[in-house]
Amino acid sequence: MDKILISGNWACGEAAIRAGCRFYAGYPITPQNELTEYMAEHMRQAEGGTFIQAESEIAAVNMVLGASAAGARAMTSSSSPGISLKQEGISALAADELPAVIVNMMRGGPGLGNILPSQGDYFQATRGGGHGDYRTIVLAPSSVQELADLTMDAFDLSDAYRNPVLILGDGMTGQMMEPVVFGKPRPRRYSEKYVLKGAGEGRSRFVRALILDALRMEEHNWKLVRKYNVILQKEVRFETFRTGNAKLVIIAYGIAARIAKGAINRLRDSGYRVGLIRPITLWPFPAQIIRDTAERIGSFLVFEMSTGQMLEDVKLALEGRARVGFYGRPGGIVPTPAELAKAIVQEYQR
Amino acid sequence: MKKVFSRPRSLKNTPFHYCAGCGHSITHRLICDAVDQLGIRGITIGVPPAGCAVLAYNYFDVDMLEAPHGRGCAVATGIKRTLPDRVVFSYQGDGDLAAIGTAETFHAANRGENITVIFINNAVYGMTGGQMAPTTLLGMMSTTSPPGRSATLDGHPIRMSEVLARLEGTAYIERCAVNSPQNILRAGRAIRKAFRYQMDGAGFTMIEVLSQCPTNWKMTAAESCKWVDEVMAQAFPIGVIKDIRKGEKHAD
Amino acid sequence: MQIKTVFAGFGGQGVLMMGYSIAHAAMNEGLHVTYLPSYGAEVRGGTANCTVAVSDEEIASPVASQPDFIVAMNGPSLMAFQTRITPGGTFFLNSSIVEGRPNRADVTLFEIPAAGIASELGSPRVQNVVMMGAYVKATRLVSADTYLRSLESILGARKKAAMEVNRKAFSAGYDYID
Structure with missing residues (x-):
């Protein structure tokens, strides 16, 4: 084809x-x-x-x-x-x-x-x-x-x-x-x-x-x-990206997840240990992989082109097991990987 | 002894839940009579509404798919376009067809969807307890027009048959009543004719039935039958509103 | 390598076609590519633009907040995008129509009289392909061969005869650049 x-x-x-x-x-x-x-x-x-x-x-x-x-x-x-x-x-x-x-x-x-x-x-x-x-x-x-x-x-x-x-x-x-x-x-x-x-x-x-x-x-x-x-x-589907040895894992879906990958690639080049979990099914939500990841990793950053909706599912999945930060751009803003990278670094250094 | 009346085969042997004197049960039977006479029970799919007739599938022995309130014509469109050789009818009340579902009705008619609509006009929302319908007569009291329907505040009763008759997609529209033996026989013929038009691919057909609602009209059954003739039919004249085959010879 | 280009101009100048054709060619060279048109109310009023990202790895965002290249087919496009171009970026100006010049000292400028060249070829409509000739030569994103093959397959469905004048237009633009 x-x-x-x-x-x-x-x-x-x-x-x-x-x-x-x-x-x-x-x-x-x-x-x-x-x-x-x-x-x-x-x-x-x-x-x-x-x-x-x-x-x-x-x-x-x-x-x-x-x-x-x-x-x-x-x-x-x-x-x-x-x-x-x-x-x-x-x-x-x-x-x-x-x-x-x-x-x-x-x-x-x-x-x-x-x-x-x-x-x-x-x-x-x-x-x-x-x-x-x-x-x-x-x-x-x-x-x-x-x-x-x-x-x-x-x-x-x-x-x-x-x-x-x-x-x-x-x-x-x-x-x-x-x-x-x-x-x-x-x-x-x-x-x-x-x-x-x-x-x-x-x-x-x-x-x-x-x-x-x-x-x-x-x-x-x-x-x-x-x-x-x-x-x-x-039917749960998700993708993990560069989560091995990560200290901070971004959770993002759809177009936001691509931007996150771009940001992660830049940051990895600069030595930041960051990765991505990308839910492909939003319902059923891939809660288990997030819980499992929390056994190794203490903090997450949810990135959405909204004011924070999937964020709630991530928190529900974690049940307080890890820190969850949030970066959101609602209203039709598509942030650049560079902008997101800044937000990730801030969270990383917390 | 010769048997002259019996339950149509496609009407289930279930006692109606409708109030005494209600026009629904008679209309149900007329539809089933038409289905039997045309021999189309096996290929007919009905679309019952939200409203008093929401349980119609308990009575009709044909396949049925319930529509959300007002969407009968859209649901029927989806069925008919998928299965063009089936006979598809929607069964809708006045609120369903002429208020919440006006857009779906109007546009299905305008597209000339090859479906039949049985439109029960009893000038009131029956199931929800007697609120004002789009067809409530001027001056008529309802729970939401307690002093009587006001043209200024509530607008005028809508004559949907006349409105839809103006659309080029409609093939046959007749307003009937089920308040007397004569009117019932005529309504039965109209329903059969509408189905036959559909089977011939003529386009959108609708039979409006002036249907008595003694409970919400606060009348006896006999009074309500009389009221249909004396009051309701004055605002909603009975007769053929549109027939694209008028003058053509056809067996009926 | 990741290069983002904004193509902008009047509706009717074939701006979307420019982006689509280079995206198509990049795909045929096995590169990652995204093509994002402006849409909805944004394109009302006669202007159009599109963004093409070409990369040898997965493209994160199809949006170009700081485009590497800007192809401005009319004056308003220059005004709209000159502040956004990345430092060290490259402008391609349709110099037979655009009177102004970028107010940025940190960009490379190619002035291509694309509309004029197209008119000389007797076909003002192909000014976009003239520009693409210059663009392909200057950027080396794809080979001229790949580009022309892509253009042919895009036009193919419509008419073969159009290809001849497009080929000439492309060459004229290509040769305009040293």
Whole structure:
């Protein structure tokens, strides 16, 4: 397979189609318009593919709900304010145990904020996001290649657990171009028994989120939790970078983790013993590796393009075992590796 | 003895939870009658709403996917585009269709989505206890318009059928009632016709049903049936609002 | 080695194409590369820019807070970026359009009358490729051969005939620099 130079938004769309996504509904919002446009052009060419420009983010995610129940690999995408609107549907997908992939190319917030890269939606993404007791799997790519790979994985994970999967990118992941080699499509493993396609001669089925009886509702809640526990056991992904002999470990995800790598490389050249843990799944959060690392290393620095959200998960993982510093740049600021290096040195010398 | 009336096959043998005199149960049966007559039980997928009919899947013996409040037309769109050869209908109340779900309804209609909407208009939010609906009549009291709906403060009742009929994507829209044997028979024919249009790929079809809600109207069942004729149908005239095949010959 | 270049100019001057083509060529030479366009409201009002990072190792940030090279195709681009260029960096100016000169003493300056050369070739639209000829020669980021092959594969889908004038434009810019 050839290497091609492609933007994150396009790569995400292409990977989705290669993964067998055949239903996409979306609504324009910067900085992810190119993904919607890519789908508009290419989904129609894919056999059995449907593209709908929906009247709103809410409509788009609910169309995905219908398509997913009817058996399509389905996806919608947006950026922060639009993802807020989609929460109703994401909650319903989780309740109904339907697969779907939702892409968030985060931008500065709260409110309309701006259209620059940001990581302010971590809480929303990792705590379910909408109402009710549920979780979504959250994948955080830090390059266009990884975005393409995780997009394909997202469909498989979503099918395997019959649960919505979120891809949490940002304006930069979406907009920038990098060389990409696309993975091979894999056959879909999803039982027909979950597909609502008319009862035929058999018994009719229904898919619903409303459970008026408290005991049965509770039972459903615990059933979801059992599923989430399996995900917590089996699906944690992370990368460690130059953590051997480190004195201080940076924890960063997505685009911030790349900047951290740049800073770490500079600092290592100057003799600083610093490394990186990069969560790839934000939920399930790689708490164990952080705890394990804390056995050798006494201090961590969380770096986010937000005011400190993943920071809480790191603290929860550590349960006071180590010192945790924080460096954050919200609002669409993308700090340089040099700026981050300064913050790291400060923490290092503490 | 000749059997002249029985439960449709695609209606489950479950007692309705609806209040005495409510129009939902009659409309459910009419839909099931239409499904039986067209022989489409196995290929029909229904989309029940939030509202009194949220438990519709307990009654309809067809596949069903519950929609979040107001999103029936978006959910039905997703199903129908994925399975174009199925018969897909959404079942929505007035708050669902004409307030929180106006955008989804309007745009599905405008796209000419080949789905059927059964629109229950009872001029009130039933399930939540009688609040003002977008279709509540002027002067009509509700728990959120205690002195009666005011045009100045609350706006006018929306005639969704007339609004949607103006859109080019809609194929067939009829307003019916289920308050008398004659109206019920007519509503049944309309629903069947809407399904048939959908099966022919004609586009968006909607049957609005003026549906009595004696509980929230604070009337007896008999009074509510009368009220549909004497008051409600004055604001929401019964009849075919739009039929792109009007004049064409078709068996019905 | 890690080099970041900002290409900036009016919309219509082919500024994004300049960045995309050099990124493509760098990829074909096996280098790490990122290409970041300006987007959204930033590009309204007729200006455009993009940032290309080329490196022999993984690129940390696709953003250039202190670009090594700046290619300014119009006057406003010079004004906008002259404060940001890294000390010792290099400016490429479209000197047939840009009247001002950098107010920095610590930069190298190439004045390329790209628009003029393109007009002489009878195709004002290829001023961007003229500039790329000069850029490729001066920076040696990629070979002329690789660049032209990349350009051809990018244009290939559109029209073959366009390649001829682009080749001439590239050579004119390339030869303009000693």
